[in-house]
Amino acid sequence: MTTSATHVPTVIVGAGHAGLAMSRRLTERAIEHIVLERGEVANSWRTERWESLRLLTPNWQCQLPGMRYSGHDPDGFMTMADVADFITTYAATISAPVSTGTTVTRIARHGRGYLVETNREHWTCSSVVIASGGSNIANVPDAATEVPTAIAQVTPLTYRSPSDLDDRAVLVVGASATGVQLADEINRSGRSVTIAVGEHVRMPRNYRGRDVFWWMHQTGVLDEGLDDVDDIVRARHLPSPQLIGTHEHRSIDLNTLTERGVEMVGRLGLISEGVAKFSGSLANVCKLADLKMNRLLDRFDDWSDAATIADLDPPTRFDATRVPSTARLDIDLVEDDIGTIVWATGFRPDYSWLDVPVLDHRGRIRHDGGVTDAPGLYVIGLNVLRRRRSSYINGAERDSEELSALVARHLDATNRVGDASLDTTGTSQHAGIT
Amino acid sequence: MTDMKTPVDNGVNTDALLGAREALTSTPDAAEFTWTAHCAWVGGTFSQTTVDGFSGLGQEHHHKAPYSFDADHPECFASEDRGATPPEILLAALASCLTAGVASVAQHREIQLRSVVATVEGKMNVLGILGADPDIRNGFSDIKVRFDIDADATAEDIEALVAQSQRRSAVYDIVTNPTRVAVEVG
Numbered sequence: 001m002t003t004s005a006t007h008v009p010t011v012i013v014g015a016g017h018a019g020l021a022m023s024r025r026l027t028e029r030a031i032e033h034i035v036l037e038r039g040e041v042a043n044s045w046r047t048e049r050w051e052s053l054r055l056l057t058p059n060w061q062c063q064l065p066g067m068r069y070s071g072h073d074p075d076g077f078m079t080m081a082d083v084a085d086f087i088t089t090y091a092a093t094i095s096a097p098v099s100t101g102t103t104v105t106r107i108a109r110h111g112r113g114y115l116v117e118t119n120r121e122h123w124t125c126s127s128v129v130i131a132s133g134g135s136n137i138a139n140v141p142d143a144a145t146e147v148p149t150a151i152a153q154v155t156p157l158t159y160r161s162p163s164d165l166d167d168r169a170v171l172v173v174g175a176s177a178t179g180v181q182l183a184d185e186i187n188r189s190g191r192s193v194t195i196a197v198g199e200h201v202r203m204p205r206n207y208r209g210r211d212v213f214w215w216m217h218q219t220g221v222l223d224e225g226l227d228d229v230d231d232i233v234r235a236r237h238l239p240s241p242q243l244i245g246t247h248e249h250r251s252i253d254l255n256t257l258t259e260r261g262v263e264m265v266g267r268l269g270l271i272s273e274g275v276a277k278f279s280g281s282l283a284n285v286c287k288l289a290d291l292k293m294n295r296l297l298d299r300f301d302d303w304s305d306a307a308t309i310a311d312l313d314p315p316t317r318f319d320a321t322r323v324p325s326t327a328r329l330d331i332d333l334v335e336d337d338i339g340t341i342v343w344a345t346g347f348r349p350d351y352s353w354l355d356v357p358v359l360d361h362r363g364r365i366r367h368d369g370g371v372t373d374a375p376g377l378y379v380i381g382l383n384v385l386r387r388r389r390s391s392y393i394n395g396a397e398r399d400s401e402e403l404s405a406l407v408a409r410h411l412d413a414t415n416r417v418g419d420a421s422l423d424t425t426g427t428s429q430h431a432g433i434t
Numbered sequence: 435m436t437d438m439k440t441p442v443d444n445g446v447n448t449d450a451l452l453g454a455r456e457a458l459t460s461t462p463d464a465a466e467f468t469w470t471a472h473c474a475w476v477g478g479t480f481s482q483t484t485v486d487g488f489s490g491l492g493q494e495h496h497h498k499a500p501y502s503f504d505a506d507h508p509e510c511f512a513s514e515d516r517g518a519t520p521p522e523i524l525l526a527a528l529a530s531c532l533t534a535g536v537a538s539v540a541q542h543r544e545i546q547l548r549s550v551v552a553t554v555e556g557k558m559n560v561l562g563i564l565g566a567d568p569d570i571r572n573g574f575s576d577i578k579v580r581f582d583i584d585a586d587a588t589a590e591d592i593e594a595l596v597a598q599s600q601r602r603s604a605v606y607d608i609v610t611n612p613t614r615v616a617v618e619v620g
Binding site for chain 1: 459462590593594597598600601606607609610611612614
């Protein structure tokens with residue numbers, strides 16, 4: 001530590017929805033804190049999303065502690081600009097102490113607390129809440145190194161619109177919400193599209209006249225906690241459901257894609273001498289997704305039978321995914337005139353700056369409901385952090401309430417044993433907060 | 435026993451498997467296994483393969499006894515048919531792997547099995563291995579597995595059971611996905 005550091009009880013890393021929700025909770029509890037943000041408020045929503053993207057969750061579900069959606073279209077879906085505005089308004093409404101343009105370069109243990117180094121000033125603190133998001137880096141499989149050089153490669157973090165691409169055919173790898181949305185958009189732009197499909201989650205946009213999130217909210221699916229979820233590791237790493245937010249509230253799935261002429265192949269295995277090889281498991285991953293969707297719809301129906309909701313359409317089941325029996329197992333990328341490969345193969349967080357031993361062998365934070373095994377170090381805003389709802393914006397509402405109580409308890413305990421070891425090198429007055 | 439619910443018992447210790455998964459997640463190196471087979475040519479197209487030792491959990495293991503597999507080609511290929519063809523051994527591996535998966539998943543889901551029979555069919559055009567047509571692959575063009583399962587479960591639960599056993603099967607993965615194979619001369 002070369003420069004002096006300012007002490008503050010709690011540092012929050014990231015001014016997205018989760019970090020700001022936590023800021024609001026700490027303010028409610030009169031816990032002094034600062035929110036460090038590498039860019040502007042809602043930075044990733046502004047700069048790392050494609051142009052047509054809208055939230056998967058309807059507007060009525062966009063609520064954070066102290067603010068709910070107040071616009072005229074509760075059933076609509078926010079564009080990324082809308083989301084950035086929503087979160088920026090939120091930051092102002094709650095007077096969040098955000099330091100923008102402040103990139104955390106290192107967090108390490110320091111006495112009983114932590115030292116937070118940034119590109120600007122340094123901080124010491126008793127607790128840290130990491131809210132830097134789970135999608136900082138696009139996963140790209142090793143096969144990417146074998147792609148012939150004449151083929152462009154893009155990730156969802158760099159792709160903006162079909163006009164970025166040349167006119168040749170496109171291979172979209174991955175069938176999460178991202179994969180199916182990009183396959184759909186690129187197909188509609190007139191380009192030939194092939195989608196490589198591994199395990200995926202199929203969901204209708206509307207069921208019996210209501211949005212699928214209405215159902216998941218009403219039936220308690222979103223509030224299933226860590227004890228209710230059978231396999232938490234799997235739940236946290238499930239691909240996002242095949243949904244799209246549009247004015248028409250249309251569904252998107254592999255059937256809608258193949259009806260438009262998109263070719264479906266299995267999960268990408270490897271690329272060798274310009275030939276991409278795909279898994280023969282396509283029928284099974286589609287079967288798994290259909291069965292799982294039907295179990296979810298069964299659950300909705302069982303709930304509505306008991307709850308006697310008046311104006312629902314009758315129960316229905318959707319066509320099984322139509323898997324071509326002749327799905328190709330290998331594609332010569334050059335011969336097929338593939339111009340671009342879109343790696344819609346998931347994301348992972350970037351903790352390269354976290355110098356505290358809380359990462360597992362895959363580089364993910366080990367935590368139990370957001371509580372790491374380093375005292376005073378918490379994480380919020382990750383998939384299924386404390387409940388299924390945690391994966392969505394309004395999951396931060398309860399997650400922040402519960403985690404802020406733990407932060408408060410930790411600070412109380414720390415204060416009781418004294419702050420002597422924190423070594424705040426002099427400047428322990430209030431931080432200059434913008 | 436009258437109306438008492440008998441605990442589901444397919445003879446699979448799923449508690450131990452789930453415990454192993456938990457333990458291995460925190461010690462990922464121990465999860466690295468190496469399986470080994472030794473094959474010796476006897477004569478003609480006849481060979482004998484033995485499996486005995488394997489490594490994993492950070493140590494060497496041995497089967498309770500060495501197991502061996504006789505492989506040959508049938509008489510219509512001008513061989514002596516002293517064993518199964520290697521592709522048949524692969525079909526056996528696929529069927530037995532999926533069947534073990536069905537039993538394990540059924541145990542975990544508390545489904546009592548009464549009988550499970552898998553029939554596997556692999557289609558192959560032998561012009562490929564004979565080198566007579568370069569457009570025909572050597573291996574199977576299609577593999578079909580049919581499960582006949584008698585169990586205390588709905589048809590949909592059984593479908594889900596079979597689908598899940600494919601998700602967790604080593605041989606299904608080996609057969610459906612490309613694998614790098616290095617062959618060296620020692």
